[in-house]
Amino acid sequence: MTTRTRGSRRLRTLLLALLTLALAGAGTGCTSSDDRPRVVVTTNILGDITQEIVGDEADVTVLMKPNADPHSFGLSAVQAAELERADLVVFNGLGLEENVLRHVDAARESGVATLEVGKAVGPLAFQAHDDGGPEEEAGQPDPHFWTDPDRVRKAVGLIADQVVENVDGVDEKAIRDNADRYDEQLADLTAWMEKSFDRIPEKERALVTNHHVFGYLAERFGFRVIGAVIPSGTTLASPSSSDLRSLTRAMREAGVHTVFADSSQPKRLAEVLRTEMGGRVRVVELYSESLTEKGKGAGTYLQMMRANTTAMTDGLTGA
Amino acid sequence: MFVRRNVTTWGSAALVAVSLLTTSCAGQDGTASGARTTPSASAPHGYVEGAQEKAEQQSRLVLNDPRTGDTRVLDLITGKVHEVSRTTGTTELTTDGRFGYFHTAGGTHVLDGGAxxxxxxxxxxxxxxxxxxxxxxxxxxxxxxxxxAAVTAVTDEDGRARVYRRAGLEKGKVGSARTLSGTHAGAVVPYAEHLLGVTEDGKVVVYDREGKRAASPDAQCKEVRGDAVTRRGVVLGCADGALLVREDDGTFTAQKIPYGSDVPEKERATAFRHRPGSDTLTAPAGERAVWVLDVTERRWTRVKTGPVVSANTAGEGSVLIVLETDGALHGYEIATGKQVSNTKPLVTGAPDAGREGSNAGPVIEVDRSRAYLNDPRGKSVYEIDYNDNLRIARTFHLDIEPALMVETGR
Structure with a gap:
């Protein structure tokens, strides 16, 4: 036992030495990489938006992978180091990136320019739990500002300003042009969303959901968010009325037959709800806190918003 | 925070080196994205190769027949049964929510239940x-x-405790351990980034995860038997009641929750069962009663029952579920002690009350929505909806006698 431990420790030391050697060799050959100006962005939604603004003027590094959870993704040591070498760090903030915020703080303390977008675009407070908000965060600022495209337009202006101010070597005109072009696309998005949602009768603009991210969208486009507990896999196999009570109560209150939730068995959930409520029930999935990989439905912010708008409109109009 | 603790100094040093290696040429390919770093370097915590994040709790039952060694994992979402390698002579099967621990004479076999x-x-x-x-x-x-989440503490029958990094088990390797000094009565329990133990003479001791002694509350727990981790702290079963040890801002305090009257030795709580995450614990109180400890209210309630085989409750106002020697489940309202529901006999053959020595036999596992009861001789597992008059929601038929059962996925 002891010998084995010692042996493996020796092996580790050797490996470390080899790695250090390799690293030293690699370092001398590739110094150009450090010369490129670099913007580091935490979430992939902000990453896409920032990339639209920065274009080819600087490197944009996105820390959160596609299909990840902004609350739980963590950084490797090298990513943390990257943050501290960035010309600008763009992050969502308001507590969203729980495992990353301390690294952002460290970068700021070491002199890196940082932009907390969520805080800068006029945050809303979470709804009370009874009104569909999360259990323990009522009254806290809600970090999910991106569900309101107008706030994203505001964010675009702020990010462009920060890039121009803090990232050396970028062409200001190119950045401003990129930002203006993207702003137009966002204006189109907002107009299109309004037009889509107009098809939903006002009293049926209700999102029965277990997501906590649509508060901004609800406020911007006149929806009610009604929180509900979605029955899990084991309860769905053989549910009783009490297993479904939170959800059926929310649906009756909202006067809708559509649930916006992630479920591993959406068909089964719809089926048991129909037995309980009568009529046809739809279970619709939405994109919430992460982009997908390219071409998988929500590869960009604009795609994500359009996909959700279509899903909500179709879900609530029975299209 | 969680991530930081999971990364070893050696591991992070290597990752820095490897990752710097890959990023040092980063500017050359012109593209800019985080995907360039090595997957292991930027993996979120809880990440295991091949693991998928799910929208819902992934509940599974690990089942074993100690006689034949046959072992199965029953996926409660799909209802599918997975056959896994045989472990014979298991005297006890325990879990920490993910791993199944098969205690045998030759050591403890560890199975990753995968949920x-x-x-x-x-x-x-x-x-x-x-x-x-x-x-x-x-x-x-x-x-x-x-x-x-970070460590697994193994206390042997002599009270020597070793601490393993859970990251090792998650990667499929037991790894090396750190040994705590001294011997302990009862189990050493990881809690609040520390480890909690009771010395042979009944003193509570706190260690940090490196195994160093930390400031400990001045508290005694005589003849410690049974322990449970709740959101309110760690509960230890002592001769004269429970001892609740809590951490607040790095300080550990202890509070005794006495029985309130003299409790004979054979009626004291010696092993707790509860729904993971719940603050309501249960323990047999001799042969014909069950203790219910409300940790939030710091209150013991003794519920008189029929001859007890096993008991459990989901807490939060739901019934105390008791398997009695008639083979049926009985539901008792905890506040009044009244029996309010029961099932037909479910367990085949007469189960023994107050089993001593052997841990094989029917038990009740409880999660947020359902309870599970194993019927070894009937080769079945029952799923019980405890909020609906102990309704039998599903019955799973197996090809083995599941004398040992634990629920994972929490």
Missing amino acids: WMVDHGDHVHYYSAAIRDVGRLPGGPGTRIRSD
Whole structure:
């Protein structure tokens, strides 16, 4: 036992030495990489938006992978180091990136320019739990500002300003042009969303959901968010009325037959709800806190918003 | 925070080196994205190759027949049964929510049940992955295993405790251990980034995860038997009641919850069962009663029952579920002690009350929505809806006699 431990420790030391050697060799050959100006962005939604603004003027590094959870993704040591070498760090903030915020703080303390977008675009407070908000965060600022495209337009202006101010070597005109072009696309998005949602009768603009991210969208486009507990896999196999009570109560209150939730068995959930409520029930999935990989439905912010708008409109109009 | 603790100094040093290696040429390919770093370097916590994040709790039952060694994992979402490698002579099967620990004379076999949860306080994440054998921890029968998110503490029958990094088990390797000084009565329990134990003479001791002694509350727990981790702290079963040890801002305090009257030795609580995450504990109180400890209210309630085989409750106002020697489940309202529901006899053959020595036999596992009861001789497992008059929601028929059962995925 002891010998084995010692042996493996020796092996580790050797490996470390080899790695250090390799690293030293690699370092001398590739110094150009450090010369490129670099913007580091935490979430992939902000990453896409920032990339639209920065274009080819600087490197944009996105820390959160596609299909990840902004609350739980963590950084490797090298990513943390990257943050501290960035010309600008763009992050969502308001507590969203729980495992990353301390690294952002460290970068700021070491002199890196940082932009907390969520805080800068006029945050809303979470709804009370009874009104569909999360259990323990009522009254806290809600970090999910991106569900309101107008706030994203505001964010675009702020990010462009920060890039121009803090990232050396970028062409200001190119950045401003990129930002203006993207702003137009966002204006189109907002107009299109309004037009889509107009098809939903006002009293049926209700999102029965277990997501906590649509508060901004609800406020911007006149929806009610009604929180509900979605029955899990084991309860769905053989549910009783009490297993479904939170959800059926929310649906009756909202006067809708559509649930916006992630479920591993959406068909089964719809089926048991129909037995309980009568009529046809739809279970619709939405994109919430992460982009997908390219071409998988929500590869960009604009795609994500359009996909959700279509899903909500179709879900609530029975299209 | 969680991530930082999971990364070893050696590991992070290597990652820095490897990752710097890959990023040092980063500018050359012109593209800019985080995907360039090595997958292992930027993996989120809880990540295991092949693991998937799920929208819902991934509940599974690990089942074993100690006579034949046959072992199965029953996926409660799909209803599918997975056959896994045989472990014979298991005297006890325990879990920390993810791993099944098969206690045998030759050591403890560890099985990764492939379903678990990561708790972030205000929200949780559920994962599922392949079921796999991890290996063997040393320590014969009587070994007690307790885990938190970062470490697994193994206390052998002599009270020597070793601490393993859970990251190793998650990667499929037992790894090396750190040994705590001294010997302990009862299990050493990871809690609040520390380890909690009771010395042979009944003193509570606190260690940090490096095994160094930390400031400990001045508290005694005589003849410690039974322990449970709740959101309110760690509960230890002592001769004169429970001792609740809590951490607040790095300080550990202890509070005794006495029985309130003299309780004969054979009627004291010696082993707790509860719904993971619940603050309501149960323990047999002799042969014809069950203790219910409300940790929030710091209150013991003794519920008179029929002859007890096993008991449990989901807490929060739901019934105390008791398997009695008639083979049926009985539901008792905890506040009044009244029996309010019962099932038909479910367990085949007469189960024994107050089993001593052997841990094989029917038990009740409780999660947020359902309870599970194993019927070894009937080769079945029952799923019980405890909020609906102990309704039998599903019955699973198996090809083995599941005398040992634990629920994972939490």
